């Protein structure tokens with residue numbers, strides 16, 4: 614199972630009409646997503662031609678300029694916690710009622726994979742998990758990380774039992790996260806997706 618399987622699950626189940634992807638790179642995911650309206654943004658795409666509405670800019674620039682609402686938003690841009698925090702925040706503002714946000718790379722399996730900024734490595738998740746944990750302190754959201762493809766986080770408006778972080782999210786040590794991983798992320802097996 615891959616990130617686009619989760620995205621397509623929600624599009625089909627709720628008959629979503631509009632999809633935004635933050636960080637499209639070579640359209641690997643975008644090409645698999647089936648949705649009537651597709652919009653993508655990336656300041657440094659690795660391909661030039663796109664068969665959907667594409668904006669060559671950062672997510673911050675896009676959210677400042679554009680005022681469009683989406684049914685589903687996939688966050689897979691710059692994997693730095695402060696940027697992911699802004700991407701989730703702006704996505705919540707630009708999400709239609711009943712919409713869903715999917716966040717890639719929430720479940721890093723080694724400390725090395727979380728080092729910021731990126732240094733050449735096979736698997737790089739960055740510290741996306743830190744931004745995820747900050748939103749896990751919000752009781753008015755429903756959040757879980759499905760245990761596939763580097764950890765695909767799902768956010769909807771709803772209810773959750775908030776975690777008590779007791780520290781600035783940007784400073785959460787990896788070892789501390791690792792000890793509390795399942796509870797803090799709210800990791801679920803992919804089979805549970807049918808309940809969402």
Ligand SMILES: C[S@@+](CC[C@H](N)C(=O)[O-])C[C@H]1O[C@@H](n2cnc3c(N)ncnc32)[C@H](O)[C@@H]1O
Nearest residue numbers: 636637638641642655656657671672689690691
């Ligand atoms: C991991 S890749 C995306 C992969 C793609 N979503 C997929 O699943 O095939 C991350 C992309 O985010 C882009 N990116 C970096 N900073 C960004 C920003 N501030 N806003 C939007 N995209 C950004 C990079 O240029 C890169 O192409």
